[in-house]
Amino acid sequence: MEFGLGGGHDALVDDVRRFLGEHLTPELLARVRRGGTYHDWDFHRALVAKGWMAPGWPVELGGQGRPPLEVLAIAEELQRAGAPMLGLGTTMLVASVLRHLGTAAQKEAVVRPALAGEILIALGFSEPESGSDVAAAQTRAVRDGDEWVVNGQKMFTTNAHEADYAFLLARTDPTLPKHRGLTTFLVPLRQEGVEIRPITTLSGERTNITFYADARVPDALRIGEVNGGWEVMTVGLTYERTSAAGGDSIRLLEAMEDWAVGGTPHGRSADHDERVHEAFGRAATENEVSVLLSRRSAWLDSIGELPGVEGSMAKLFSSEAITRQSAQFIDLLGPEGIRTEEDRGAPARGEVEWAYRFAQGTTIYGGTSEIQRTIIAQRGLGLPRG
């Protein structure tokens, strides 16, 4: 048994940090935070140029052939620095699906430019009436010769305003049982039948509601079989499982530690405060656990096993941890803790106040905490289904 990541890991981490020092400027971070779009084309293309769009893919497919733990090491550093990665994440999820299920033409028309940083793909799963129950999607797609006509609405289509395609889950046969009548498409977003309206969120992250009114998608951009959408989704969700965890709360704790040693002019004096020490020690411990849980998934991946329940544990634990920590840190800061980053006197640069808002979303998107617990209970512990 070995917990060390090897000498190559340290060199890789140094490399990522150098890259971030050059490309993830304070101005860029401030722009992203203000605008709420967690995608930046310049930064995205710099990552592509470095080969870090798909570092785990084989070289002949445009990757670097890195093992899962190295891929995770890069992701950990990016997350910890607060880099805008949502566009890359959704695009790579779809690219992975296409790598396994796409036609040769789709790989050429979509995967190649995606890996080259030329196009972006958003996820269109959630709808006004369904989110957790993703298979309940009602958006309709009806065949019309070589094309399909799409009508309906998708909620929370993050980065649709930057993206070229939405990976859309649509109902193609309402007479079939819920999971059987679905088909997935890559719907071009820059067309007349698509309207994209911004949704502003608690953390300032921008997402979108997308309306489809007789929007058109060629059959060549259908992924998988007609009415085989659920199988495609199952493949897609498998690639969402090894993501970095704990980076946001590591950054949050660093901001708090800076505050505590920095003479806190209006806040409580933190130097000898046992409550502060306890909260910091607990947070550091929880962050170590988050990192270990996600590294376990990557390690399983590296020995050819599919992390399923393990990924749910990492997601559940890390998102619940930052939710607890951010609330507790506001309490430690006292009345000063609710000052936002716009306030020049905000303790810890307003990071804690922001994190408290941000954290709530982490327990919702990517499968809510309840959905993760159900996966762990049923598939991990073998408890009976309700």
Add this chain to the structure above:
Amino acid sequence: MDLNPSFEQRQLVEAFSTLYRGESTTERVRAAEATGFDPGLWEALAGAGGVEMALPLRAGGSGASLLDLALVAEVHGRHLGSAPLVEAQVSARLLERLGGAAPVVADVAAGRQILTVALAPPGSGTARGVPAAMVADAVLVLDDRCVALVGLADARTPVHNLAALPLADVRLDADPLATFGGEEARRSFATALDEWMALTASALVGLGRRALELAVDYATTRQAFGAPIGSFQAVAHRLADAATALDGATLLSREAAWASEGDPARASDLAAMAFAFAAEAAQVAGEWSLHVHGGYGFMLEYDVQLYFRRAKGWAAVYSDPGRVYAGLGARALARRA
């Protein structure tokens, strides 16, 4: 990173699992509750080299790593071992590092003598609540001057406790059997405490995982309102949280034990993290497993109460998690300032 135990480690775990399955059944655990000590189990452990393995080759041991010991401690916890294996291992290693007399070290290695360690500094001439002190021959104590090896025969008063541990209050008025002074000795003692925390974390993990298994088994078979109770989310989701915390505690405690050789600069922090986190994870698993059993969980006849009491007691004998977290936080700030 490789999270699989090595072939030798799997063999070690298998050998000790067989031993504990035979010598630490829940009937035996119950029978030993009055004293907290099962002499048959101890004899088997000593015979299997349970203490000797913890010593380096130079002292006639088999030089097991702390990670090897942690894997054995998981088995110990899983079977609620009524024997002070962790204390004996940790204090044997400490005595050897201190340069204790070779014949004593040899006796300890063979299990003929049991040593233990006082986890907190004594106050007014007494070390309170010393683990294993009712069954050990001598205890290693750190006071403000030195580390002292103190005989226990006439110096102890039993402490009745939640976890049926063989605890004792120890009077320190007699002359010590040996003393070890200097900075080096203090550092060795601090290392022993780290080792105790890391191994106790592993024992708590083993105990907690078994408690969770009892809960899952029960929740799968017990019916209410025409359905197995494990199909109710109020039950299932709390067990999922307990399982997640225990997986985290398993990884963390193994990492802490690994770090004693693999990453010495972080070993002390990781041991504290593992101890506090495993204490909380085991406590939650114990409480939840008990609760899932309904009224039966409250009956002494059901085994779950054995796990519930030890989950809290095995950790509380040293410290509550909050104080350990506070120590960690203070150390991190001191490094940053």
